[in-house]
Amino acid sequence: MTRIDDKFAALRAEGKKAFVAYLMAGDPDAATSMEVMKGLPDAGVDIIELGVPFTDPMADGPTIQLAGQRALEGGMTLQKTLDMAAEFRKGDDTTPIVLMGYYNPIYNRGVARFLDDAKAAGVDGLIVVDLPPEEDDELCIPAQKAGLNFIRLATPTTDDKRLPKVLTNTSGFVYYVSITGITGSAEAEAADVGPEVARIKAQTDLPIIVGFGIKTPERSEAIAKVADGSVVGSAIVDLIGKGKPVAEVLDFVKGLADGAHRA
Amino acid sequence: MADDLFNSFMNGPDEKGRFGDFGGRFVSETLMPLILELEAQYEHAKTDQSFWDEMEFLWKHYVGRPSPLYFAERLTEELGGAKIYLKRDELNHTGAHKINNVLGQIILARRMGKTRIIAETGAGQHGVATATVCAKFGLKCIVYMGAHDVERQAPNVFRMKLLGAEVVPVTSGRGTLKDAMNDALRDWVTNVRDTFYCIGTVAGPHPYPAMVRDFQAIIGKEAKEQMMEAEGRLPDTIIAAIGGGSNAMGLFYPFLDDKSVRIIGVEAGGKGVNEKMEHCASLTGGRPGVLHGNRTYLLQDEDGQILEGHSISAGLDYPGIGPEHSWLHDIGRAEYVSITDTEALEAFQLLCQTEGIIPALEPSHAMGHVMKIAGDLPKDHIICMNLCGRGDKDIFTVAKALGTDMAGLSD
Numbered sequence: 001m002t003r004i005d006d007k008f009a010a011l012r013a014e015g016k017k018a019f020v021a022y023l024m025a026g027d028p029d030a031a032t033s034m035e036v037m038k039g040l041p042d043a044g045v046d047i048i049e050l051g052v053p054f055t056d057p058m059a060d061g062p063t064i065q066l067a068g069q070r071a072l073e074g075g076m077t078l079q080k081t082l083d084m085a086a087e088f089r090k091g092d093d094t095t096p097i098v099l100m101g102y103y104n105p106i107y108n109r110g111v112a113r114f115l116d117d118a119k120a121a122g123v124d125g126l127i128v129v130d131l132p133p134e135e136d137d138e139l140c141i142p143a144q145k146a147g148l149n150f151i152r153l154a155t156p157t158t159d160d161k162r163l164p165k166v167l168t169n170t171s172g173f174v175y176y177v178s179i180t181g182i183t184g185s186a187e188a189e190a191a192d193v194g195p196e197v198a199r200i201k202a203q204t205d206l207p208i209i210v211g212f213g214i215k216t217p218e219r220s221e222a223i224a225k226v227a228d229g230s231v232v233g234s235a236i237v238d239l240i241g242k243g244k245p246v247a248e249v250l251d252f253v254k255g256l257a258d259g260a261h262r263a
Numbered sequence: 264m265a266d267d268l269f270n271s272f273m274n275g276p277d278e279k280g281r282f283g284d285f286g287g288r289f290v291s292e293t294l295m296p297l298i299l300e301l302e303a304q305y306e307h308a309k310t311d312q313s314f315w316d317e318m319e320f321l322w323k324h325y326v327g328r329p330s331p332l333y334f335a336e337r338l339t340e341e342l343g344g345a346k347i348y349l350k351r352d353e354l355n356h357t358g359a360h361k362i363n364n365v366l367g368q369i370i371l372a373r374r375m376g377k378t379r380i381i382a383e384t385g386a387g388q389h390g391v392a393t394a395t396v397c398a399k400f401g402l403k404c405i406v407y408m409g410a411h412d413v414e415r416q417a418p419n420v421f422r423m424k425l426l427g428a429e430v431v432p433v434t435s436g437r438g439t440l441k442d443a444m445n446d447a448l449r450d451w452v453t454n455v456r457d458t459f460y461c462i463g464t465v466a467g468p469h470p471y472p473a474m475v476r477d478f479q480a481i482i483g484k485e486a487k488e489q490m491m492e493a494e495g496r497l498p499d500t501i502i503a504a505i506g507g508g509s510n511a512m513g514l515f516y517p518f519l520d521d522k523s524v525r526i527i528g529v530e531a532g533g534k535g536v537n538e539k540m541e542h543c544a545s546l547t548g549g550r551p552g553v554l555h556g557n558r559t560y561l562l563q564d565e566d567g568q569i570l571e572g573h574s575i576s577a578g579l580d581y582p583g584i585g586p587e588h589s590w591l592h593d594i595g596r597a598e599y600v601s602i603t604d605t606e607a608l609e610a611f612q613l614l615c616q617t618e619g620i621i622p623a624l625e626p627s628h629a630m631g632h633v634m635k636i637a638g639d640l641p642k643d644h645i646i647c648m649n650l651c652g653r654g655d656k657d658i659f660t661v662a663k664a665l666g667t668d669m670a671g672l673s674d
Binding site: 054055056057058059060061062065069072077078079102103104105106107108109129130131132133134135152153154155156157158159162166177180181182185 | 279288296448554556558565567
């Protein structure tokens with residue numbers, strides 16, 4: 001059992017849907033992103049996705065790309081991202097942290113060393129965008145062995161024939177990408193998402209969290225209603241990118257979280 | 264026979280799309296079903312004679328293949344050693360080897376019912392080739408090109424527009440070829456149903472490295488036959504320039520099992536392979552990593568962030584290299600060297616003056632290495648170099664580098 005499993009068990013017991021928030025480590029600077037991260041649980045965030053900046057985020061839209069660039073320009077690294085997780089853990093031992101990013105910085109560090117360090121820093125799960133099931137030997141299997149959840153993306157192009165392959169070796173939860181596209185683009189329609197979630201649910205007992213294109217509390221609620229929870233990334237990162245004060249960012253997050261929790 | 268097959272260098276990639284440890288399918292889940300479908304369709308087309316019949320017809324009547332194998336007599340005399348042959352792929356329609364591959368991919372796209380073609384381009388040669396073939400078949404064409412390259416390759420940008428393509432200047436990241444590839448992948452993720460991504464080099468997720476190599480292998484296949492005809496034997500050394508490495512892979516592949524043939528790939532040394540990474544020599548100055556769907560040698564910093572290279576040639580300005588080259592490098596079947604901007608410029612001028620051929624800056628790097636080694640080789644040593652592109656597109660860059668004011672020349 002990881003903190004992610006515990007969190008979903010607790011939410012289920014309360015009859016609540018989950019709200020997952022993404023922020024880019026080091027955006028716009030290390031101190032500010034640390035402050036935002038520490039404020040997320042009180043804003044109602046159930047699971048934190050901590051973005052690891054990468055120069056070539058090929059699945060991300062402009063908002064996350066620019067956040068990554070700001071972070072890298074400010075000197076953020078994979079090590080400093082792990083340091084942020086460790087710092088957060090000092091004050092919070094229950095909110096799960098999922099690192100989200102691309103494979104190269106991890107591969108470059110060495111998978112075994114990375115897993116040891118991530119575990120020690122209090123990381124609970126990984127989402128690595130460019131590691132499909134076909135490359136499970138790289139990181140997914142070693143991560144599960146090390147006791148970290150490996151959370152996979154399922155997409156509208158993942159048909160029923162392929163779904164079992166995607167679900168095998170997935171743990172923690174399934175992240176359903178509600179649109180074909182990059183982060184921060186078109187809005188997902190709850191009416192389209194519902195049947196897709198049902199389709200995945202037919203093949204797994206894992207919670208299904210839906211993301212991509214959610215920007216408002218109303219949408220967060222509508223999506224969470226037809227799934228086990230919602231994820232918001234770009235809309236939050238956008239506010240941080242505009243230089244809004246931390247309190248305002250957290251206030252916005254609270255609205256999205258409340259939306260999901262009303263569902 | 265079984266033993267020969269086992270020892271062949273031509274069996275890659277394996278079913279996971281790997282050449283040794285390199286290659287693979289490192290893409291997001293949205294794209295995974297698409298590249299699996301592409302692989303299945305390509306595997307089918309590969310063994311379908313009607314597919315190759317169509318290719319061969321167009322190669323002959325539209326591209327102008329076979330390209331000549333030309334004995335560069337004055338260049339050979341000038342360098343005073345090995346006998347130098349040039350594989351004249353710069354004489355192809357659109358002026359470079361790129362169209363060999365584009366034809367194959369577009370025929371495949373048509374078979375798959377795709378109506379919208381996207382491509383990335385650096386120097387613009389792949390973009391021009393894609394725009395050309397799309398015009399011929401009436402397909403919608405969108406070309407992603409780094410904003411910096413749009414600026415330094417203006418003639419090719421205009422060509423693409425004339426051919427009816429939409430050129431999208433890419434400003435994300437640093438606005439170079441790798442960023443253009445990122446944006447093309449973003450487009451593909453968004454438009455999965457009707458869009459075919461026509462990759463211009465032997466990189467990207469499996470099956471691209473193998474598929475592009477197979478389409479470009481016509482270069483080496485012809486060169487081999489033409490050399491037998493001209494000299495009655497194989498060349499001793501074959502040389503080609505490498506950015507992503509498609510023209511080189513095309514020349515090298517049919518020679519991989521001819522163990523007497525020395526194979527040399529020439530990377531862009533930029534201002535010199537140094538700590539400041541002012542070059543694009545992934546094999547000489549990089550280390551293995553994962554980018555754009557494959558594991559290969561990459562220019563990267565200690566945190567695994569991808570670095571921008573530098574080269575005078577926009578076509579070589581890429582921080583990675585095709586995975587099969589990484590494998591050939593590691594097993595030692597091919598040698599990889601680098602040539603600086605300055606050396607390439609010298610070679611560019613030498614070929615102009617001795618043979619009346621204006622080469623592109625990309626093969627000028629290969630020529631730079633020929634200049635380095637030919638003089639010390641015996642006169643019966645045969646070098647075959649791939650002259651993969653012509654230099655019309657580069658005259659502005661060269662003029663600037665040589666301190667000539669082009670505006671002044673037109674007076």
